[in-house]
Amino acid sequence: MTKKKCGKIAIIGQPNVGKSTLLNFILGQKLSITSRKAQTTRNQILGIHSEQDIQFIFVDTPGYQQKFLNQMNKRMNKSVTSVFHDVDVVIFMSEPKALNEIEIELVKMIPNDTPVINLINKIDRVKNKNKILELIDINSELQIFKKIIPASIKLKDNQKIILQEISEFLPEQDFIFDVDDITDKNERFLAAEIIREKIFRLTGDELPYSIAVEIENFEYKDNLRRIFATILVDKDSQKPVVIGKDGEKLKRISSESRRDMEKLFQSKIWLEIWVKVQKNWFDDARALKSLGI
Incomplete structure (x- = not known):
């Protein structure tokens, strides 16, 4: 009998890197709202994707803020950093360019024993694919990421690869949610x-x-x-x-x-x-x- 796997995956990154879009594509329906405006996602949202023997529990977090630090944004940032201690793996989403200081600072907040996958999104916008290989090498040198996945998250094949890579880090345990559940939100x-x-x-x-x-x-x-x-x-x-x-x-x-x-x-x-x-x-x-x- 195949053992089941189930675990939580945090999706983090700066605003507008595609965190909510990734969750919506994997779930096959719109759960997290998307727009090109910063601060679109304000709450942690659980998105649940169940397969035959694996349950992925995604935590879509607000984009990490460095501007407009009012009470709302401070709470949003706290929402991002607090999730690090309650997940089995972190997906750190970035665009196909060098990580900035804010992104590196955010990744370094993640506990050392939590595996981090760098998902470089929007690679379809890069004409020179050698630049993607160079970027993978640069991000590898940070010695933070367990895996680096270049992808265009709108492609079905890329979504399957992402799920397969995540599954390696999920613990063996029974499902936490019913197989028909897609979220914890009312x-x-x-x-x-x-x-x-x-x-x-x-x-x-x-x-x-x-x-x-x-x-x-x-x-x-x-x-x-x-x-x-x-x-x-x-x-x-x-x-x-x-x-x-x-x-x-x-x-x-x-x-x-x-x-x-x-x-x-x-x-x-x-x-x-x-x-x-x-x-x-x-x-x-x-x-x-x-x-x-």
Whole structure:
């Protein structure tokens, strides 16, 4: 009888290296929200991928921050570093270029007995493949990484290779979650994340990172979910950016969020969204706690 393997894998790196994208591709559906804005991921999110005899429990962490060190960002950084002591292996994602001081500092925070895999993402953007080989040699000289994997994480074959390499470091033990589970997060959290992603995508560069989504009420009856959400902005001037002319932007945020929720929750969705100004919410410990940050 084949013994089962099961373990936790932290996905870390600076903002926008593809951490959430990797998790979504491996799971085969959108769990972590993605955008080109920094600070998109704010919470640790467990993504669970089960195969016949291996269960991978991925921990998608916020990007490690060195700018805008308010209360929210300090909590996000703590979320990143605290996970190091609770996982079996760390995936350190980077882009196909030399690691900067912040990245090296982050990797050196990982305990020596925790194996670290350097996943160099986006290699499809590099025309001269010799540069990839040079980069592997440079990163090897740091003597930090157990393995270095150059990849384009959107390719199915690359995802299989990544899982195979990770599996070597997972302990033999029974599965922790049911084989059908894909996350530890509840539907309220996932609904808020979907709305927040639509705001980022539809407001472009007009709106800074200082928005949040709070689910005021979540009702479920007869395959209908009624969801009431509030978008928090930091300044009065940001409110019309989210609402748009004649409410068109907010309507689009709502309709696109509803479509994604219906796909994820496999049910009809009734969604109502309001916009509220709450100044400096990202520096308010009480507000952050209520938002689960």
